[in-house]
Amino acid sequence: xxERQSPLTPIFRPAVHSNDVGSISITLSEVTPxxxxxxxxxxxxxxxxxxxxxxxxxxxxxxxPNAGVVGRGTAAFSIGPDRYxxxxxxxxxxxxxxxxxEETGTVTDLSHGRTTFRVSGTRAEWVLSKLFAIDxxxxxxxxxxxxxxxxxxxxxxxxxxxxxxxxxxVFRSFARAFWNTLCxxxxxxxxxxxxx
Amino acid sequence: xxxxxxHCGPREVSEFSYQGDATRTCPELTSTDVKAWYDYVYxxxxxxxxxxxxxxxxxxxxxxxxxxxxxxxxxxxxVAFARAALNRAGEQA
Numbered sequence: 001x002x003e004r005q006s007p008l009t010p011i012f013r014p015a016v017h018s019n020d021v022g023s024i025s026i027t028l029s030e031v032t033p034x035x036x037x038x039x040x041x042x043x044x045x046x047x048x049x050x051x052x053x054x055x056x057x058x059x060x061x062x063x064x065p066n067a068g069v070v071g072r073g074t075a076a077f078s079i080g081p082d083r084y085x086x087x088x089x090x091x092x093x094x095x096x097x098x099x100x101x102e103e104t105g106t107v108t109d110l111s112h113g114r115t116t117f118r119v120s121g122t123r124a125e126w127v128l129s130k131l132f133a134i135d136x137x138x139x140x141x142x143x144x145x146x147x148x149x150x151x152x153x154x155x156x157x158x159x160x161x162x163x164x165x166x167x168x169x170v171f172r173s174f175a176r177a178f179w180n181t182l183c184x185x186x187x188x189x190x191x192x193x194x195x196x
Numbered sequence: 197x198x199x200x201x202x203h204c205g206p207r208e209v210s211e212f213s214y215q216g217d218a219t220r221t222c223p224e225l226t227s228t229d230v231k232a233w234y235d236y237v238y239x240x241x242x243x244x245x246x247x248x249x250x251x252x253x254x255x256x257x258x259x260x261x262x263x264x265x266x267x268x269x270x271x272x273x274x275v276a277f278a279r280a281a282l283n284r285a286g287e288q289a
Contacts, residue, residue: 043279065203065257080257081203081277133208148204150211150255 006030007115007175012193017183019190026121026186028179031167031196033073035092036114040083041105049082052099057088068146070161077146077159085146085157085169087116115175117182118196120165123189128166130185132156138163154178197270202277203257211255218248218262218278244268250278 006012008030018024041049046063054060059069059076061084068077074088082105086092093109100107119128125136131151135141138160146159154177157169170178183191197209217240223232244267251261260278265271 066205078203081259083257133210148256148258149207153255155255 002112004032004112006032007172008179011176011179014193014195016192017187017190019188023190024121024192025123025189026119026127027192027194028182028186029118029194029196030115030179031118032114032116033075033087034090034111035088036110036116036169037086037088037093037096038079038083038108038110039086039096039100039105040108041100042103043082045104046082048104049084049100052096052104053084053086055099056092056095057086059086066145066147068144068159070144070159075159075161075167077144077157079146079148079157085110085159113172114169115172117168117170117175117179118161118165119168119182119186120162121191122164124164124166127182127186127189127191128158131181132158136160136166151178151181154181199251199253199261199263199272200275201253201256201259201261202275203259204253207253207256211253212261213252213254215250215252215260218250246273 016024039049039053050061050063053076057074057076059071059074061067061069061076066078076084076086079085093107097107128136132149134147134149141160143160143163146157148157150156154170154174159167161167198206199209199212200206220236223229223236246264247267249263249265251263253259262276262278262281263272264274
């Protein structure tokens with residue numbers, strides 16, 4: 001497989017960027033997994049699709065809208081009706097394709113087309129709320145769940161991977177611009193860029 | 197204006213793309229009825245009140261929707277996945 005390079009390479013600088021009172025409330029990192037796959041099924045076959053995802057990743061994803069699960073080194077969440085974004089090890093796409101027949105659905109390998117950012121810390125909800133017009137409070141966006149939304153024309157699929165942690169999957173070609181936007185949004189609360 | 201997407205929940209209108217009037221029906225593709233084609237392509241009632249429209253949640257789950265919106269108040273009366281209605285129409289054809 002062609003070796004991937006991060007689109008952030010020219011601008012990624014692990015460093016502390018404290019705010020004007022010297023505090024840091026969030027950390028930003030790039031956590032692009034080895035594989036990012038969109039698994040979709042034909043209408044009415046959602047349970048067969050989630051069974052296939054469970055067989056390959058061990059993650060038991062619900063068929064309800066926005067559902068998702070975070071596992072060890074793997075994650076899956078709903079990004080639309082009958083569609084899930086699944087991340088994990090390098091052979092994920094091939095393994096899913098073996099399990100998911102054409103009669104059930106399709107598997108699309110997006111590993112080279114997406115970049116994943118992690119925003120974590122006490123003010124993560126606050127910073128992301130500046131960018132996206134969705135509710136990030138844990139009552140309506142619990143751990144594991146996913147949302148498909150957009151910041152202006154930059155499409156983002158977001159999963160809450162921990163109580164104060166969000167993973168954002170954006171198009172690779174927009175990743176560098178979006179990273180700059182994210183850093184600007186985080187200046188108010190102070191942020192640290194860390195190596196994953 | 198918020199549109200309550202059946203998959204994502206209420207989202208602001210900037211996430212959606214308007215896809216046109218959902219009240220018109222396409223004539224038979226082999227039809228040579230000029231009036232029917234003229235009505236399908238150009239004639240719009242432009243009602244002041246509830247209107248059935250296609251929208252796509254292009255900045256979200258990407259589903260195509262049929263939305264009934266009041267053109268005077270932007271109140272949304274009803275939202276459903278378009279594919280359900282289109283599949284029903286296909287079965288009837």
